[in-house]
Amino acid sequence: MLSLNEKEVDHIATQLIKGMICFYQIDKKKIHQMPDDEDYFNYDLTEAEEDILDEIDENPDNFAEFTKMEPAQEYQMMQDFVDRKVKERNLAEDLVNALSKPKASTGFKFLIDGSKYKAEWAQYRKGKYEDWVKEQIDSFNYSEE
Template identity: 80%
Template sequence: MLSLTEKEVDFIATQLLKGMVCFYQIDKKKIHFMPDDEDYFNYDLTPDEEDILDEIDAEPDNFAEFTKMEVPQEHQIMQDFIDRRVKERNLAEDLVNALTKPKSMTAFKFLIDESKYQEDWAEYRKSKYQDWVKEQVDSFNYAEN
């Protein structure tokens, strides 16, 4: 059964927010991370990263993979943040409007970064990503049974 410390959960959540994909090596209790190939399709793997991927291919049951949220999940987090934390009606309306546009995440981030909610959003999003990592641990453990 896979279990992570709060420090490991925090580290994985931070890496996912940076656009990485993480692999937890169960026997060595070690976290490996590399750019998510969906975000960095021109990225050349380092020899160490290639070695890790070879190890994963050879022994997939020894690794738990952690991935970032899908776009609809990210949108839900943004909507929840607006509903629960943003008190200024005009800003809330602008943020909701941003979510309906192409490149909605960029538009949302631009508006948040120009507001007093920048730090609150960063903390909120990180806590939701920590929950997401824990959900992935639960899914991994459920699949193992």
């Protein structure tokens, strides 16, 4: 049964938001993070990161993998934030418009960062990612049964 404390959940959520992928080493209760291949395909792994990947290949049952949300989940999170938190109609319309275009998250971030909602968005997103990490823990535990 995989069980992480709030500090560990917070750490993993923070790393996922930064574009990392995390592996929780069950026997040592240690979190390893490295760039997600999809985002950093030109990134050269360090020797330590390569060693961790080798360990994961040798003993996959000793590691729980945590990944970022899928683009559709990220989109829904941004849409929900606009619907629930943004009170100014013009900004809400601009954000929804940004979400309807290519590179939606980039446009959304640009508008949010220039608004009074920047800190609230960061807190909201962090909370949603912490919930996402907990869902992945539940999924890991369910698949172990």
